[in-house]
Amino acid sequence: MTRTFVVEADGGSRGNPGPAGYGAVVKDADGGTLRETAEYIGHATNNVAEYKGLIAGLRAAHALDPDALVRVRMDSKLVVEQMSGRWKIKHPDMRPLATEAQGIFPPGSVSYEWIPRAKNKHADRLANEAMDAGKAGKQWEAGASTAELEAGPEAEPDSGPEQLAPAPAAPAAGWAADLGTPTTLVLLRHGETALTPEKRFSGSGASGTDPELSPAGRKQAEAVAASLAARGTVQAIVASPLRRCQETAAAVAARLGLDVRTDEGLRETDFGAWEGLTFAEARERYPEDLAAWLASPEARPTGGGESFAEVAHRVAVARDKILARYANRTVLLVTHVTPVKTLVRLALGAPPESLFRMELSAASLSAVAYYADGNASLRLLNDTAHLR
Template sequence: GETPLTPEKRFSGSGGTDPGLSDVGHRQAELVAASLAARGTIQAIVTSPLKRCRETADAVAARLGLDVRVDEGLRETDFGAWEGLTFAEVRDRHPDDLDAWLASSKTAPTGGGESFAAVARRVALSRDKLIARYAGRTVLLVTHVTPIKTLTRLALGAPPESLFRMELSAASLSAVAYYGDGNASLRLLNDTSHLR
């Protein structure tokens, strides 16, 4: 859901201030919870440890009567020195670093941030553990833009640069189905119909 940084399109990863949901974000969490309750398919909830996701997961859990499990692997990218900055501010302050980051998933943001390649390894490891733990169950993952795009990219077998070709809205729903043979299929991406 939306935080105070979302409308300004500021980098807000796991290396920053860990903002909670804004008033709009809390309303979005309630709308997501109502939508998921109406579908009636969620059997478990796993969330990023960051506050905004925990608040969203708690809203859904309260509606569904489920417990919430925290998975560190679902946290957002650490954007290093870019935390709290807009893309334009990063372009002004760190133009060469930004160009390198946009050109290679192995390049980390300025100041010790996390590369998208590192995020992909972390997210894939969490995915594999979650698939083993919750085999045959429908699990809600409450996470962030980069982990969702990464799960989508991996399900599609798409290259790392595809991360820059997907748009995700705050409090949107995406769905990936995983099969026993190791294959996956994208079922839904960036659905915001519950927010209207």
């Protein structure tokens, strides 16, 4: 099973530029500390120290497991936005550091989340220990560190690391200053297939049949296409590679005169051996596996499918790429139940069990707006007015 790590990193400079140091900590899925690292780096700026802290944290995580999924949490808005691809890296000192950080894990393995400084106390204290050691003419020593003890429980993730890259804990966009035009993702679940009315697991696994739209599903696709054409707000279309989404997206694209871009990150969950089964059939054949899957976002379906934590990670990566590519535009994502619910969950900062508490009909529309400060606002959920 793929491991998930949380890397918390920070850096500081007493003078900016001035004597500088960084700190980073790698934590497991339960918030337990696996490894700490810190270093005095001499004369540097805050931003250089923050990037060096990120690099050190990623290298420490890579040494533990090079195949892990990593969730980076930092209070540096600059580093988070630049590494997520939403802000350009203009300063020449930052570019090689960002490139080095990007090359430690394979693409798609790392996601980034901004957190308030109060939530990053562990790494902050490590960085200050490193700077204190440098002031005394020494280097930081792990055995002498009291950073974890001084940081206390507040430094631990306030939710499990399966909640990848949710919106930062900042004031709701509606209560903040005008942040300009948001990037809006309109989330369209594909139309019905023959499996939809029977409520069968229909994912993206090798054993799946990749069904096409049924006659009812094609009518739904045409109905939602007409509705979106009437609204006239969609400026781009991105779809899952699976047939039911490609066919739904094609119907909309034909009405709007747009091309369809495909993103693998938007595909449905791989349900393993449950593909094609009803929930009752899966419960009868694999009761223990199903119970574990319902109880934990880290559990996989029978036969090596995907956990909800793994799906959340790739969906968050796809989301960040799309937000960077289509900044301040309205984009239609034609995808599946789990990706839509995951995007809504992450926008709300809701726990993983919320996935089981949302209704999402075939060919329904939902929408999330993303603002310049990293905030997200749920605008619509499961709208089916166009089908009535």
